[in-house]
Amino acid sequence: MSKVKVGIIGATGYAGAELLRLLLGHEQVEIAAISSVSFKDMEISEIYPMYKTFCDMVLTSQEEVIAKSDVIFAALPHGLSQETAEICGKESKVFIDIGADFRLKDEEDYIEWYGGEYANKNLHEKAVYGLPEFFRSEIAGKKLIANPGCYTTAVPLALYPAIKNSLIELRGIVADCKSGVTGAGRKPTQTNHFPELNENFYAYKIASHRHTPEIEQTLSTLSGEKVRITFVPHLLPINRGILATCYARLKNGVTEADIKNAYAEAYMGERFIRLVPEGKTPTVKAVRYTNFCDIGVTVDERTGTLIAISAIDNMVKGAAGQAVQNMNICLGLDEEMGLLTVPPIN
């Protein structure tokens, strides 16, 4: 089988550069072109010296990426993907959007949380939401894939089996999430200046983060009911990783065994979900640099609460890795291709 020609728009941002890492190790793809507005005509390894000799491609324009590639990944700030998606659509190319533009089904939500209207409603209807563990069958063969965000991957994966089996109350769910700082991107800011973040920790965008409607959309789809959650993200002074600690009230009579069985059954056969063994707890280090989502569940019998914790690498399962997983499904390749590099222990 000849290799698939892939391209990355926005290859110098953290998500784009992580995509490059994964695609370079993918045996069925050939990287046709990579682009950057800020660093056009430079070699990618001038910006990221760790890539030297692995990939010294010259960054080109978005147009060239589209022209040379059959699958286009875009890692762009929100609002900038819609036009590109339209061009790709006309040329029947596969477009996988790492950004937020195609994630929300309801334009009202997009207007409320992102402050802009949809440029092309028709296009949004064609988009599939690429969370493979839930929507695998819809992804295959699609041309336009909205790759989920990081929190929006971690929280639904933590809660899905409990929701699917009606084991928890849908009202009152709390998602207390903590993220490494790469989630905030490559651009320097005061808050992420080393001396400020180092030895610090705090919540941000409390009950007002844009991932809220996206998480709710997925939980609502999974449950068949309108779900609202309380979502509070926190910033960790580490590079990578998300830990989502989710709380929900157990329905009357639900036992710990019910919960354990539901999770074991729901995720049986899922290559990228690992239920942590009894007595262990998910850690961000165990999933670092991988496409895994580790999940642990605890029943607090004293209060009748389910505590479901998931850990992912925000750059992999929360961005670039899931995009590759989506591409694999979309093209009919083995779903785990390019995603099983053994991670380091520290």
Next chain:
Amino acid sequence: MSKVKVGIIGATGYAGAELLRLLLGHEQVEIAAISSVSFKDMEISEIYPMYKTFCDMVLTSQEEVIAKSDVIFAALPHGLSQETAEICGKESKVFIDIGADFRLKDEEDYIEWYGGEYANKNLHEKAVYGLPEFFRSEIAGKKLIANPGCYTTAVPLALYPAIKNSLIELRGIVADCKSGVTGAGRKPTQTNHFPELNENFYAYKIASHRHTPEIEQTLSTLSGEKVRITFVPHLLPINRGILATCYARLKNGVTEADIKNAYAEAYMGERFIRLVPEGKTPTVKAVRYTNFCDIGVTVDERTGTLIAISAIDNMVKGAAGQAVQNMNICLGLDEEMGLLTVPPIN
């Protein structure tokens, strides 16, 4: 006024050494003696070179500390304070226990969570629980003070005004807490070995941490009802600081203004409580090395949830600083004496 003679039992543990730092800067005390079992006869500055020239006292025995001091602080593993407290009691000395032995009023709780019985029930009845913002009047003049733990300081301070004013449901409270690693003490362990904790983050003792009954005891006292909470601590790869993110369902009709007013009023005049300004959020860095508890409250109107966040330094307001605050109250000194050193910005 002549200086008070104070002593520290267990001065080489993190909490004991932090007490030493604070007491060295306290104008009304004289450090009479400090003890250590492991490092007896060594100078404290051999263990902590930052203290060189500030304090080069030789570590002595527990007996000598008691003999030479009028106020004795004990920073010992649980189970070891009761005998010492009894000796101090007989000699009418003030005993301030940084450990857990005298914190729980109900022996059943102690047996269940700590696995031992009370050595002297009579002594426990004389102990006062030293959380000054709630129990100030009871502390003055007492001889036996149980200094609260770190989480058990942060969580009740975050929730108190809402409870006092009956603004939240007492059922279903969640305390998602994150602590720096000094809370686990000076003794090396595999999990706190630098390469293991660095770049890591995870929950531990999920819904089973010993601070659970202590938090519940305080919330029950404050509310007049039996309160049970869901408490999940997490370990941060930083040295100091606790952030407690607390969730509670708002009672019907409670508005954001009600909440803001309740907090402003409840903590008016409290020197060590700072309500963060509108638009800001508590951070562990803002309270580092201080006795402050910074608090921020958010009302999530979409779900009817109160999100109350508190930040403390686990070593200061969560241990040694609060112990000094308790001593000051107990002896009739200015409550903030020795506790207002300006902290560094980074």
Next chain:
Amino acid sequence: MSKVKVGIIGATGYAGAELLRLLLGHEQVEIAAISSVSFKDMEISEIYPMYKTFCDMVLTSQEEVIAKSDVIFAALPHGLSQETAEICGKESKVFIDIGADFRLKDEEDYIEWYGGEYANKNLHEKAVYGLPEFFRSEIAGKKLIANPGCYTTAVPLALYPAIKNSLIELRGIVADCKSGVTGAGRKPTQTNHFPELNENFYAYKIASHRHTPEIEQTLSTLSGEKVRITFVPHLLPINRGILATCYARLKNGVTEADIKNAYAEAYMGERFIRLVPEGKTPTVKAVRYTNFCDIGVTVDERTGTLIAISAIDNMVKGAAGQAVQNMNICLGLDEEMGLLTVPPIN
């Protein structure tokens, strides 16, 4: 004695804010005014929430600082202090420059390394170089003090006793220095963006750092000969601290005892120099938040090399603390006033 009115120009930079911390704890000063160009009319505690309730002063203009203060500290980018110094000089106020404008005696050096000429040569002749351990007697009573840089404090302090006693060859000295990142200031940059610096380490400005001529100026003054050194700074992924590892060839016949005696004698009675005990080594943590310089010396007999290591806090002895020390000397106060706050252990 009435308090001295002091002011800080550039109070929101890291060095300025650190000065504020120290001056707030200084019993003989009153902070008259603080200024900032970027944050004028804001409270300093809006930028640094750790200062809330300790200092909520409003940032004003440089002019107001000068008008209200008798001692003016300026923490400004190089090139901007000369005009201010001139104004202060005319009004007979004490001006202590944390920046580099008055450090180099030889204008040629300034032109070569900083790229600008002296605005007022006369003023430069009046400036004294404020490294108290070497030039204490010259500082007293002066009106214009050039506060040394961080590396330029650490390296000469490490080598002084060996140079003074002619124990080392002046040719071939190497200073391999490592600095925490606060030395680079508060302004966010790509290299100091958290995800880039975290888990990283490297040399920068190799044999081309601007502190080179300043170090050489001091060593030349101390030795009476023209000294040239090889100086390589490195950036540490920590907030504070400089470790200077200095190498020099021992003169024939010099023994370890000669070295130890020279250091003990040279620094006897120096409050802010601590020679580390036999078998110990200086660490940046032991001097963090203090004005100390810890020094350790090792003789490598196999190669005839002196290894002299010094540790300072770049923000204190390397900037703000030394400035306060200079002020104290200048005004005839106790040299250590405001500089003996006990530091935390971690």
Next chain:
Amino acid sequence: MSKVKVGIIGATGYAGAELLRLLLGHEQVEIAAISSVSFKDMEISEIYPMYKTFCDMVLTSQEEVIAKSDVIFAALPHGLSQETAEICGKESKVFIDIGADFRLKDEEDYIEWYGGEYANKNLHEKAVYGLPEFFRSEIAGKKLIANPGCYTTAVPLALYPAIKNSLIELRGIVADCKSGVTGAGRKPTQTNHFPELNENFYAYKIASHRHTPEIEQTLSTLSGEKVRITFVPHLLPINRGILATCYARLKNGVTEADIKNAYAEAYMGERFIRLVPEGKTPTVKAVRYTNFCDIGVTVDERTGTLIAISAIDNMVKGAAGQAVQNMNICLGLDEEMGLLTVPPIN
């Protein structure tokens, strides 16, 4: 070609676990067995949860590893490899020792620096020192390979071209090295307890580290003269990476161009050596998780000094990666096989 059966003795230490990571990704090997004394009969993924589903092998005994494998890697404390090497030798198996037992040619050095005699002198004569860039031709086909240490890889690689071309004085070389903490192993210690090392930095084993004679042995072999160096290691509060900043006096008349040419020529064609571009400097992050050694050279014309800086990952090129490289050479496989996984950017 059938796969080579390899085994790891001491697979749960950091070096052993890193070897496992690399060997799992090596297309021509099959992991026959892994052993551990402390964790025998447990799955490796119980100790390292990141390996879950990648490798869940059960840890067995050293004997079983030897019996099942054709190539045996040993990652053991020094002194423990010699007996094992002898057994492997008798069965004509390839033995690659990550430890120090076979590195020093001169038993006197071993006795002086390690404090023990050679168990079997004959065996030591058969051992080849596995630094491929220098001794590649000697490694091929050998049965007993002494894998170099971390500092002992970084320093000679930094200096080799200058020595080979007689561009520097051999007397007075200084190697100021800085290492991440994984170099100290998995066992918890007080100094590497997170709160102690975090935000700290210092030198250790100043001019007395055991890698000194090993570095000197290599430099002496390369130069044909007896070389002595001054070697000072420092501990970095990061997990991985060594930066070696090496200083040497340039011989008269040597120019920067001579140096640049010598390095370019000496390392031309070396897959794992990257000379950093003009204006750039080696960083530990650029080589993290890879087998690369990045090198940058600067001529300090003011003092006639060569500053040669190398960066490696102490766990890869400084241990496990170089061991795999040695195995590849030894067996006649492509030298880079299993060593070209693209590293992450952060």
